[in-house]
Amino acid sequence: MELVKKKEDCCGCRTCEKVCPKDAIRMEEDLCGFLYPKIDPDKCVDCGLCLQKCAFQSGYQKRKEYDPFYAYGVRHKKEAVYMDSRSGGVFTALSDHILRRSGVVYGAGPDREKGIFYIRHEEADTEEGRNRFRGSKYVQSDLNDVFPEVKKRLDEGRTVLFTGTGCQVGALYAYLPRGYDNLYTLDLVCYGVMSQKLWVDFLHMREKEKGGKVETAEFRDKKTCGWKAHRETVVIDGKPYTTRIFAKLFGGKWIRPSCFSCIYTNKERVGDITLADFWGHEDAIPGMWDDDKGISLILVNTSRGRELWEAAKDEVDYVDVTTYPFRHSRMRTPTKKPDTYDAFWMDYEKEGFAFCAEKYAGHKMKARGGGGPEREEGLARKFIKRLLGRI
Ligand SMILES: Cc1cc2nc3c(=O)[nH]c(=O)nc-3n(C[C@H](O)[C@H](O)[C@H](O)COP(=O)(O)OP(=O)(O)OC[C@H]3O[C@@H](n4cnc5c(N)ncnc54)[C@H](O)[C@@H]3O)c2cc1C
8 A cells, every 4th residue: 555655645654554553654764854654564454444534635623613813913011921932922822721730742853862952742730841842843743643742631521732833733633533622722823844954053063163061942032132134043062153054944845745746735724723933024013022022813713712812811912913914825835845955955965064054054164173164064975985894
């Protein structure tokens, strides 16, 4: 049985792996660092459940109840909260309500052991745990075993808030065997996700350049550069370094192939509430919160979303923008594949990350100890030769 005919058909959500009754599916990383399912033909019994449950190929359940949806421009009342969040910090207000009800929140954060080198979805039932999910990480968060865990919590009767990209939220609904009254979901307006492999290569390159160890990093550093600018900050041995290398690669659209045919980039939202940056706020709410510190846009799509919003809205300042025509391209069409897409990945495979950072993001690598990019590549070649020699 062929599960993924072309890469555009798979968003890497792991649903097929988790629903397979024969445990015949494993996720494997491709050369670009994206996960794809691989079927073990000796175990597969051709039952077809994997394809049936694949929301990306079979379509997702439309959940929007309101047309138009209720829309609000939002900012958390506490500056410390919205400055720590990507947009206006509405995620914190909504998830606080779930935590107060002794519920659990699922989101994307740095792994507890590997830190910022590995972004994964996990569960939080405390504020401290939930705060790890704040801020947008522009790589694909690994869902790991989260879907079975969510189901377990729902079956136990716990209130669950699941947050993620449209494809992750759609996949969760496809995975669950039935509807649950104790489940709330937040989806994100999403441009696309890069691979964790590129991010890790980037961090290792910075370590070489600065001669130290990465402690933490922000994919988009609002505190240093403002909400609208796109620059990453990496902290190495206690010192922050702000650059525009990874941001340029993200802007260059070397994202997951399925993002170019994403079925969720429209107004038929899949979550109870949709979160976004409030681009276009200058025209919709002129003069309001015009300080480059971040504003959230939320779309309330279902009655369940409405219930959650009503319970959380006292924590935030907000303005009704239901009649405002949103400019978000990712609520109309998927991101367009760039002409240079294949060339980038060929260069990456052949020449490595530092080469691509220079060619596609204009960054000349300066390794500590006097090496430039040529020296780095030369060292890599020598290392491979030595390795092959040994084999
Ligand atoms: C990959 C990505 C692309 C985005 N593209 C756009 C866009 O094109 N236009 C737009 O208007 N908004 C986009 N957003 C949404 C926006 O950046 C904010 O996430 C959103 O406005 C919420 O902000 P906040 O201040 O309420 O939340 P914050 O407190 O910053 O919370 C962040 C929330 O995002 C989740 N999250 C963070 N990283 C990931 C990830 N890698 N995968 C899944 N979930 C994640 C967390 O679990 C948490 O629920 C994107 C977000 C991501 C993660």
